[in-house]
Amino acid sequence: MDEILDGLTQIDCDILVIGGGTAGPMAALKAKRKNPEANVVLLDKANVKRSGAISMGMDGLNNSVIPGYATPEQYTKEITIANDGICDQAAVYRYAQECYGIIQELDEFGIRFQKDQNGEYDVKKVHHIGTYVLPMPNGDTVKKALYRQLRKARINIINRFMATRLLTGEGRVAGAICVNTRTAEFLVVRAKAVIMGLGAAGRLGLPTSGYLYGTYENASNSGEGYAMAYHAGAGLANLECYQINPLIKDYNGPACAYVAGPMGGYTANAKGERFIECDYWSGQMMQEFFDELQGGKGPVYLKLNHLAEETIAEIERVLHIVERPTRGHFHEGRGTDYRKQMIEMHISEIGFCSGHSASGVFVDEHARTTIPGLYAAGDMANVPHNYMLGAFTNGAFAGLDAADFINDVDYASFDEGEVEAERTRVLAPTKREDGIPPNQIEYKTRRLVNDYLQPPKVTAKMELAQQRFEEVREDMETGMYARDAHELMRALEASTILDCAEMAASASMFRTESRWGLYHNRVEYERDDDNWFCHTILTKGADGQPVHKKQDVKPYVVEIAEDEKDAYYKQRVDPSSVAAE
Amino acid sequence: MPLAQTATTVPVVVDDDLCIADKGCTVCVDVCPLDVLRIAVKDDGTKTAYMKYDECWYCMPCEADCPTDAVTVNLPYLLK
Numbered sequence: 078m079d080e081i082l083d084g085l086t087q088i089d090c091d092i093l094v095i096g097g098g099t100a101g102p103m104a105a106l107k108a109k110r111k112n113p114e115a116n117v118v119l120l121d122k123a124n125v126k127r128s129g130a131i132s133m134g135m136d137g138l139n140n141s142v143i144p145g146y147a148t149p150e151q152y153t154k155e156i157t158i159a160n161d162g163i164c165d166q167a168a169v170y171r172y173a174q175e176c177y178g179i180i181q182e183l184d185e186f187g188i189r190f191q192k193d194q195n196g197e198y199d200v201k202k203v204h205h206i207g208t209y210v211l212p213m214p215n216g217d218t219v220k221k222a223l224y225r226q227l228r229k230a231r232i233n234i235i236n237r238f239m240a241t242r243l244l245t246g247e248g249r250v251a252g253a254i255c256v257n258t259r260t261a262e263f264l265v266v267r268a269k270a271v272i273m274g275l276g277a278a279g280r281l282g283l284p285t286s287g288y289l290y291g292t293y294e295n296a297s298n299s300g301e302g303y304a305m306a307y308h309a310g311a312g313l314a315n316l317e318c319y320q321i322n323p324l325i326k327d328y329n330g331p332a333c334a335y336v337a338g339p340m341g342g343y344t345a346n347a348k349g350e351r352f353i354e355c356d357y358w359s360g361q362m363m364q365e366f367f368d369e370l371q372g373g374k375g376p377v378y379l380k381l382n383h384l385a386e387e388t389i390a391e392i393e394r395v396l397h398i399v400e401r402p403t404r405g406h407f408h409e410g411r412g413t414d415y416r417k418q419m420i421e422m423h424i425s426e427i428g429f430c431s432g433h434s435a436s437g438v439f440v441d442e443h444a445r446t447t448i449p450g451l452y453a454a455g456d457m458a459n460v461p462h463n464y465m466l467g468a469f470t471n472g473a474f475a476g477l478d479a480a481d482f483i484n485d486v487d488y489a490s491f492d493e494g495e496v497e498a499e500r501t502r503v504l505a506p507t508k509r510e511d512g513i514p515p516n517q518i519e520y521k522t523r524r525l526v527n528d529y530l531q532p533p534k535v536t537a538k539m540e541l542a543q544q545r546f547e548e549v550r551e552d553m554e555t556g557m558y559a560r561d562a563h564e565l566m567r568a569l570e571a572s573t574i575l576d577c578a579e580m581a582a583s584a585s586m587f588r589t590e591s592r593w594g595l596y597h598n599r600v601e602y603e604r605d606d607d608n609w610f611c612h613t614i615l616t617k618g619a620d621g622q623p624v625h626k627k628q629d630v631k632p633y634v635v636e637i638a639e640d641e642k643d644a645y646y647k648q649r650v651d652p653s654s655v656a657a658e
Numbered sequence: 659m660p661l662a663q664t665a666t667t668v669p670v671v672v673d674d675d676l677c678i679a680d681k682g683c684t685v686c687v688d689v690c691p692l693d694v695l696r697i698a699v700k701d702d703g704t705k706t707a708y709m710k711y712d713e714c715w716y717c718m719p720c721e722a723d724c725p726t727d728a729v730t731v732n733l734p735y736l737l738k
């Protein structure tokens with residue numbers, strides 16, 4: 078294994094789904110059910126059985142809209158406010174209307190959701206305004222349940238192939254070029270429609286631990302979705318709205334206010350005082366976190382040590398078993414116990430992920446990108462605050478729409494030269510006698526991301542970042558060296574990460590205002606609704622560099638009253654009320 | 659530029675006595691999202707799984723899915 082082989086195979090399918098994590102499997106299932114004759118291929122860099130963010134399971138649905146607890150109108154309003162108004166509501170509203178149906182389907186797959194004594198869904202309030210968090214007591218079974226459905230539906234699964242570039246022709250998508258991660262052999266997949274669910278750009282900033290894989294996101298999500306869409310000419314929206322999360326320091330996993338919050342846990346400063354009213358992740362909340370640290374009141378902690386033994390045992394039962402089960406080992410190794418100590422948190426490195434913020438490949442309410450036949454869903458598409466249920470639901474929309482799209486088209490022809498050019502690009506690091514290993518290219522890129530792009534954003538620093546990225550690119554293109562197929566996968570990821578870093582800098586430079594709290598805090602500029610109440614769309618220019626344009630926010634479906642617009646900026650706890658805690 | 663031989667510890671440990679790679683098992687290698695595990699031939703000619711690349715998300719499918727409980731996932735040294 079890992080020896081580099083020379084090979085190229087071409088296959089045809091009706092619908093190619095890239096990424097078998099969360100959105101991808103649901104897209105494949107929906108497409109196949111709607112169009113049973115269609116040949117649906119689900120391709121993943123890892124193994125669909127255990128790939129993606131939900132590899133081990135999930136603690137709950139963070140953003141469910143369940144009748145009796147919330148309405149689609151309320152949810153759409155909340156997400157619009159959390160995104161400082163920059164939101165095409167149609168996609169959020171459709172999600173809010175249809176996600177309950179997806180919950181019922183997941184229930185039928187055998188994934189259980191918490192119910193109260195009356196058999197009603199036991200939804201918890203974590204968000205600033207509404208109630209949307211639904212725990213999953215057997216959240217560790219999600220991936221298995223999905224996999225069973227994929228087998229049953231006879232979806233063709235291809236594991237351990239990494240997609241590197243999309244093919245286009247006749248003004249629409251034509252397929253994708255993929256590389257085997259264990260042999261470096263090529264697979265060209267012709268398809269009438271392509272659905273992308275490649276997850277977040279999780280290896281963009283460098284974790285403070287210095288460990289390249291010590292990320293919040295599943296570290297196999299290195300951002301190919303964004304890079305592939307970019308190189309194919311699709312539009313990417315609001316990339317300057319970074320993902321930055323409040324995490325357990327060093328472990329870099331979620332502190333999980335979503336689990337602990339409803340049971341009485343909260344984010345506290347060094348004195349153990351609550352300083353934010355709401356632990357739901359948003360740029361405005363992260364700004365308060367940042368301010369607390371700047372004000373010398375840190376470190377910031379997850380506080381549970383005031384809770385009763387049975388509550389803590391229950392929290393441990395969830396947090397140490399389901400989503401990130403090594404979390405218990407981590408606390409044990411540190412000698413930290415929720416009963417005795419508060420748990421130190423920190424501000425994460427940056428990434429792209431609409432699952433938690435808003436940036437990504439631009440899509441509409443059908444998960445269509447700006448390229449006909451090309452869809453995107455989940456963390457890489459720009460529907461804000463997607464989370465897991467958003468990945469499932471928007472994945473479903475993509476699958477349903479693609480199932481119709483393929484009825485009216487044949488394969489688009491593409492330029493064979495593109496495949497040859499991609500082979501040359503991909504294999505270049507294997508043709509050298511020695512050189513710079515991918516891990517050093519990656520480390521340097523990500524270290525520069527931390528040094529120059531981590532907010533607060535400063536123009537002169539971002540300009541330096543752009544210069545340094547150019548130097549790294551030169552080194553990468555002339556000197557990167559891979560000894561086997563596995564290292565070649567890392568080399569391809571290093572190039573993706575550099576693409577994403579350049580997009581992050583460029584998008585942040587374009588929007589000359591501050592917005593979304595810490596996510597796009599540009600210290601030289603105030604928020605400027607007159608000039609910047611709009612999306613920014615990044616595409617690849619003729620010279621190969623990013624170009625930007627402003628795009629209007631579509632008229633709202635659900636109106637937001639003037640006095641509600643800034644609700645997410647009212648996070649700070651009134652100091653006089655703390656004593657009563 | 660020539661390469662160095664800098665050493666690094668890996669977080670995942672396989673108990674050779676429990677591992678049944680010799681009987682054809684490759685479960686942990688198959689499920690790992692980061693694809694960092696491989697099967698090695700030991701001095702006595704039998705096979706065992708091991709961590710080949712220090713690129714671990716400490717996520718645990720390898721440990722959870724191993725049929726003989728041969729895998730232990732520790733935290734990578736840099737962040738433990």
Ligand SMILES: Cc1cc2nc3c(=O)[nH]c(=O)nc-3n(C[C@H](O)[C@H](O)[C@H](O)COP(=O)(O)OP(=O)(O)OC[C@H]3O[C@@H](n4cnc5c(N)ncnc54)[C@H](O)[C@@H]3O)c2cc1C
Nearest residue numbers: 096098099100122128129130139240276432455456464465
């Ligand atoms: C630690 C953690 C905890 C979370 N907790 C919660 C929670 O409690 N509740 C909640 O609602 N949400 C939670 N989320 C968010 C939620 O899990 C994600 O939003 C959702 O799973 C994203 O789905 P996705 O399909 O976009 O990406 P993923 O499920 O990550 O899938 C991406 C897939 O793409 C594949 N891939 C990547 N690159 C390539 C390539 N080049 N070629 C081929 N395949 C590729 C990957 O292998 C992977 O299978 C959490 C996320 C994380 C990381």
Ligand code: SF4
Nearest residue numbers: 677678683685686724
């Ligand atoms: S899954 Fe367990 S038994 Fe199988 S190869 Fe891996 S360590 Fe050995």
Ligand code: SF4
Nearest residue numbers: 690714715717718720
């Ligand atoms: S913990 Fe996860 S990344 Fe590490 S070896 Fe096991 S499966 Fe692979």
